[in-house]
Amino acid sequence: MLRPRRALIYTAITLVIGLACVVPFSGCGGGGGNGGNGGGGAADVTGRVVDDGTLEGVVGAGVSVGGSQATTGSNGFFTATGVRSGTVSFTINAATYDTLTQSRTLTSGTNNISAAPFFLAPTRFGSRGAVSGTVQTMGGASVGAATITIQASGVTFTSQSKTNGTFTVYNVPFGPGSLSAVGSQGEGTYGPVGITVDEPQEDRGIIKLTTGPPPPPPF
Numbered sequence: 750m751l752r753p754r755r756a757l758i759y760t761a762i763t764l765v766i767g768l769a770c771v772v773p774f775s776g777c778g779g780g781g782g783n784g785g786n787g788g789g790g791a792a793d794v795t796g797r798v799v800d801d802g803t804l805e806g807v808v809g810a811g812v813s814v815g816g817s818q819a820t821t822g823s824n825g826f827f828t829a830t831g832v833r834s835g836t837v838s839f840t841i842n843a844a845t846y847d848t849l850t851q852s853r854t855l856t857s858g859t860n861n862i863s864a865a866p867f868f869l870a871p872t873r874f875g876s877r878g879a880v881s882g883t884v885q886t887m888g889g890a891s892v893g894a895a896t897i898t899i900q901a902s903g904v905t906f907t908s909q910s911k912t913n914g915t916f917t918v919y920n921v922p923f924g925p926g927s928l929s930a931v932g933s934q935g936e937g938t939y940g941p942v943g944i945t946v947d948e949p950q951e952d953r954g955i956i957k958l959t960t961g962p963p964p965p966p967p968f
Contacts, residue, residue, distance in 0.1 A: 790857040792834040797863040798825045798841055801870045802919045804909040810843035810869065826863060845872055871919040878946045880928070881917040882953035884910045886936050892958060894933040901926030901946065921946050932958050 798807045798821050806825025815832040834857045841849045846869040853862060873879060880899060884892040891914035899906045899918050908918040929940035937958030
């Protein structure tokens with residue numbers, strides 16, 4: 750009576766061991782096609798380079814990405830082909846602008862990233878500063894596409910706010926001036942108010958647009 754029981758136990762153990770061997774090998778076979786996160790095939794990419802202050806396209810900027818070279822054309826657009834997919838580094842150069850290096854993630858095939866442009870900061874020079882801030886409504890909502898104007902030393906300097914309301918007006922001469930802003934969709938106006946630029950970077954903080962009559966000029 751013992752031998753049949755031993756045979757049954759031996760058969761059960763053999764079956765369990767067999768299943769344990771089969772499961773790992775089937776799992777390993779299914780994962781071989783991933784290839785890690787090193788990127789797949791080649792990618793083509795269309796993008797845009799804009800002035801960080803005016804948000805206008807920068808024409809003639811050189812774009813280097815993944816061994817491919819391109820030059821921006823009308824309105825700052827460029828197309829680079831045969832770029833390695835995955836996370837790649839863009840280096841952008843243009844006369845009178847600071848060099849920009851920024852990483853983006855590309856997929857195999859065609860990529861259009863122009864809706865999230867590269868912002869080039871104008872090179873600052875001499876006794877001049879950059880005036881920045883954030884445009885909001887009285888309710889605290891960000892105001893994009895607002896026009897910001899600074900009058901200083903008899904010259905007018907303009908900028909446009911990004912979708913999050915932030916702006917920078919570059920190369921404003923040191924000294925007194927005035928700042929004003931107006932929303933593009935009737936959000937209201939701000940200023941003009943008197944300012945003094947005496948630092949390379951002046952942060953005006955939050956600028957609230959109002960819908961009432963503007964105050965008189967500061968001078």
